Amino acid sequence: MIEKMFKILIFLKIILIFFVSTGFSSSKEIEIPKQEWTFKGITGKFDRSSLQRGYQVYTEVCASCHSMELLSYRNLGEKGGPEFSLEQVKAIAANFEVNDGPNSDGEMFTRPGRPSDKFVSPYPNIQAATAANGGAYPPDMSVLVKARKGGADYIYAVLMGYTDPPPGFKIEEGVYYNKYMDGNKIKMSKPLADDLVSYSDGTKASEAQMAKDVTTFLTWAAEPHLETRHKTGLRVMMYLIILTILVYFSMRRLWANLKD
Numbered sequence: 324m325i326e327k328m329f330k331i332l333i334f335l336k337i338i339l340i341f342f343v344s345t346g347f348s349s350s351k352e353i354e355i356p357k358q359e360w361t362f363k364g365i366t367g368k369f370d371r372s373s374l375q376r377g378y379q380v381y382t383e384v385c386a387s388c389h390s391m392e393l394l395s396y397r398n399l400g401e402k403g404g405p406e407f408s409l410e411q412v413k414a415i416a417a418n419f420e421v422n423d424g425p426n427s428d429g430e431m432f433t434r435p436g437r438p439s440d441k442f443v444s445p446y447p448n449i450q451a452a453t454a455a456n457g458g459a460y461p462p463d464m465s466v467l468v469k470a471r472k473g474g475a476d477y478i479y480a481v482l483m484g485y486t487d488p489p490p491g492f493k494i495e496e497g498v499y500y501n502k503y504m505d506g507n508k509i510k511m512s513k514p515l516a517d518d519l520v521s522y523s524d525g526t527k528a529s530e531a532q533m534a535k536d537v538t539t540f541l542t543w544a545a546e547p548h549l550e551t552r553h554k555t556g557l558r559v560m561m562y563l564i565i566l567t568i569l570v571y572f573s574m575r576r577l578w579a580n581l582k583d
């Protein structure tokens with residue numbers, strides 16, 4: 324009897340471990356379609372070229388409105404990220420003008436960016452960003468994927484969710500219809516269109532491809548250690564499974580002895 328209970332308990336435990344690691348999904352008002360992502364699941368990894376293309380989309384399209392204040396250019400070369408070479412990172416940083424100073428005369432000045440600089444923001448502050456965007460603040464994108472329910476699927480859905488409003492839907496000037504926003508309204512005009520960027524790796528820049536790449540990039544930005552976390556998680560799980568099997572067999576022997 325007790326032996327049976329132990330068996331059941333142990334199997335329940337194994338099942339529980341699997342469940343917790345894959346995560347439950349909860350239902351919500353607007354159904355966000357799930358996408359295939361290479362970084363999902365316990366063995367998930369980022370697609371390196373998608374991260375690099377995603378950075379290109381961010382910097383050429385989104386960066387004119389959305390800041391990413393928590394990132395530095397050197398992060399683009401770190402392991403687990405887009406892994407640009409040091410030369411590339413230096414070249415990327417040097418494309419930006421960074422405010423620095425004061426110099427020995429007490430004057431502020433601008434200079435080309437360095438890998439250690441933070442990403443340059445499009446606006447000096449939230450108020451300026453809001454004023455320039457018709458009263459809506461384009462949120463900082465450093466951790467946006469983590470901050471939003473639905474994460475990567477949500478960002479992708481919003482980017483691909485622009486359609487004509489249904490007949491009779493009232494929409495004001497400067498507001499756009501979007502299937503996946505709360506109330507179906509967003510104050511960001513559709514940011515992507517086919518061939519908006521010209522990918523340096525030759526990939527066809529369809530709207531869906533750009534949405535996928537930039538979302539992958541934003542996911543990495545929000546969780547730069549995802550790959551290490553997955554690796555550790557996998558090790559811990561293996562350890563727990565082996566431990567469970569060992570405990571199971573030793574308990575079997577122990578209880579077997581007690582029976583006679």
Ligand code: HEC
Nearest residue numbers: 384385387388456459460461462478481509510511514537
């Ligand atoms: C012309 C400026 C502009 C550009 C370019 C732009 N955005 Fe936006 N974005 C905004 C504004 C303003 C908002 C806030 C909209 C609102 O609150 O209704 C916003 C909101 C968003 C949201 C919704 C955030 C939330 O609060 O849930 C996402 C996701 C987003 N932008 C992604 C992007 C991506 C990705 C790009 C580049 C491909 C991009 N945006 C380019 C101005 C812009």
